[in-house]
Amino acid sequence: MNHPAVLSSRVRLARNYEDLPFDAHRPGVAETCVSRTANALALSGEDRGFALLTMASLGEDRRDALVESRMISRELAASPDSAVLLQEDDRLSVMMGEEDHLRIQAITDGLSLDEAAARCFAVEDALSRHVRFAFDDQLGYLTACPTDTGTGMRASLLMHLPMLAHHKQMGSVSSIAAKVGLNARGYYGEGNEALGDIYQISNQITLGRTEAEVIATVTALGEQLSETEAELRRNALAERRTATEDKIFRAWGILMNARLLPLKEFYSLWSALRLGAVLGLVPVSPESLDSLPVEVQDAHLRAYNEKPLTGEDLDAARAARVQSVIRAAKR
Numbered sequence: 001m002n003h004p005a006v007l008s009s010r011v012r013l014a015r016n017y018e019d020l021p022f023d024a025h026r027p028g029v030a031e032t033c034v035s036r037t038a039n040a041l042a043l044s045g046e047d048r049g050f051a052l053l054t055m056a057s058l059g060e061d062r063r064d065a066l067v068e069s070r071m072i073s074r075e076l077a078a079s080p081d082s083a084v085l086l087q088e089d090d091r092l093s094v095m096m097g098e099e100d101h102l103r104i105q106a107i108t109d110g111l112s113l114d115e116a117a118a119r120c121f122a123v124e125d126a127l128s129r130h131v132r133f134a135f136d137d138q139l140g141y142l143t144a145c146p147t148d149t150g151t152g153m154r155a156s157l158l159m160h161l162p163m164l165a166h167h168k169q170m171g172s173v174s175s176i177a178a179k180v181g182l183n184a185r186g187y188y189g190e191g192n193e194a195l196g197d198i199y200q201i202s203n204q205i206t207l208g209r210t211e212a213e214v215i216a217t218v219t220a221l222g223e224q225l226s227e228t229e230a231e232l233r234r235n236a237l238a239e240r241r242t243a244t245e246d247k248i249f250r251a252w253g254i255l256m257n258a259r260l261l262p263l264k265e266f267y268s269l270w271s272a273l274r275l276g277a278v279l280g281l282v283p284v285s286p287e288s289l290d291s292l293p294v295e296v297q298d299a300h301l302r303a304y305n306e307k308p309l310t311g312e313d314l315d316a317a318r319a320a321r322v323q324s325v326i327r328a329a330k331r
Contacts, residue, residue: 009113016101024098044126092107163233183201203218263298270322274289274290288329
């Protein structure tokens with residue numbers, strides 16, 4: 001079943017070596033994690049396509065771009081002794097020396113948590129042939145943070161929910177999510193703010209549930225929210241078509257003609273435009289717009305333009321990049 005509200009799926013496994021202190025910031029621990037993991041993956045023969053990137057060797061913009069793409073965490077980027085094994089095109093990464101010794105992560109398009117999990121477990125299985133992870137028969141995998149103990153799995157969906165947000169239903173969504181051990185929060189923005197009406201749905205509980213149960217619970221809520229969002233979209237066209245079209249076409253006009261585009265304004269306009277794409281009101285597909293929230297962030301724009309950008313120059317580059325992507329996507 002098609003779920004246009006779901007932008008992407010992500011699965012992350014937290015793992016720790018049984019013989020190392022559960023403190024990757026202790027001198028020597030991160031370096032040991034990096035060398036041991038890289039060697040184990042090479043011995044398994046599953047290291048093809050992975051690049052080993054140490055944080056100390058990367059420039060600030062490169063680290064920031066990886067954070068913007070969600071390939072590494074801000075905590076990893078800030079630790080010079082840490083590193084990542086990365087298959088960037090496949091959005092598969094093994095972070096080494098963050099809060100846990102290892103965080104194995106995969107991101108896939110749409111509602112596809114099973115696929116993301118399979119990629120993570122393939123890497124874990126390859127490593128497990130040559131290393132031993134901290135595991136307790138009763139508790140499961142042991143982690144630096146007790147809330148991750150058990151499966152050590154975090155499964156999340158990134159969702160675009162403009163109609164639920166417009167109808168101020170996200171508070172109720174958060175309450176429903178909490179009752180089944182999940183979180184629903186704005187992915188971009190702080191506190192209750194959700195720039196671009198983009199929300200992350202993820203599990204809070206890793207202890208006492210199997211990996212399959214975690215994936216099933218997150219998937220079920222994702223499907224429920226997708227169906228509710230779709231119903232609200234249909235109602236908007238049936239009951240408030242002119243107002244809905246006006247918001248979408250205004251966003252189209254500004255995005256296609258702006259010379260300066262601050263990031264916060266972009267998110268608001270992008271949300272309206274993507275809604276229009278889902279409704280078939282603009283000549284682009286929703287999927288063609290899904291990469292924009294990452295591509296127009298600061299480090300990505302500097303990399304794309306191959307020069308330093310700040311202030312007004314950055315806003316100008318953002319406007320130009322948005323227009324280039326939309327023009328290329330027009331049907």
